[in-house]
Amino acid sequence: MRILLIIPAYNEEKNILSVYRSIVKYNEEHQTNYDVIVINDCSKDSTSEILNMNNIPHIDLIHNLGIGGAVQTGYKYALAHGYDIAVQYDGDGQHDINYVKNIILPICDGKADFVIGSRFIDDKTSSFKSSIFRRAGITLISVLIKLVTGKTVKDTTSGFRAVNKTIIQLFSESYPVEYPEPITTTELLRKNFILEEVPVAMHERTGGKSSITPFKSFYYMINVILNILVVRFRRYPHAR
């Protein structure tokens, strides 16, 4: 099984090197060979220089595309290079490399098509659960996904997830520009792909700045809710 970690990065000069080193170190210690591709979304800081100087495999986008466009570039790369599993992995140090094996396991065993690394499955795993408002938003989206697909997703906004080859192909063809996680999850469930959620720990950001503001959160909720409703009424003739 060839596994690729897709790491979107925008202005991550403080984090990206340590994130990459932690993956290399993990590979050495555990005899795994997770490949990495960093998608530098036209960062304004020195992210590109750091990637070049340290020989980190990366693609420099020639123009800023936003998270959706950046991650999709990673899926296109995964498709072109014949990877079996693609894992989305944050460049800001929030994700923990030790959980990648848990996330890919259900796909390796053929039990699931896509896996979400969830903060909310059991209370012990993750100490960092984000603020009460964000949790309320995540719960609301979760209820909506349940209504639309009939399936339960606890951590709807987690960016720590793995997909199999079929979904790599789907994502390379089309991927939402904004806030892709809850929307693609709903779409995949509507297409009858099998989801598994596994518990993971997430850390608070180690450096850099989060991009979330109150207005953005409000826009986020409206955007995601409407998008999920649109997915509800779309037809999927080639569903699995």
Place this chain on the structure above:
Amino acid sequence: MPDNLRLAVFLISILLFVVIFVILIKGRMPLKFALVWLIPAFLILLVSVLPNWLMHMTEFLGFQTLSNMIIGMLFVFVIFVCISLTIIISGQKIKITLLIQELSILKNKIEDLEKKERGE
């Protein structure tokens, strides 16, 4: 409809036709999009030549005056134009995203190849 007004409307529609044709001849707009403007130009021409049908339509739709109906119709038309423009822009945005992605992936490939050639 007073004759002066009819003449003015007629001239405006001719002017619209000329402007659109000049743009078309210069190749600055494909015919597909020019049609959006040719159809209203034709309607305006029709109004100046045969003004009566507008009166009937005003009565039929229940507008108080002819001018109210014209402004109302124009508003609806402009909304449709705006929606069609939004669709066109969205399509272009998707294509631009595709170009940026493919170009960036290609660039990465070329740089990798160059590195290999230099034996790094």
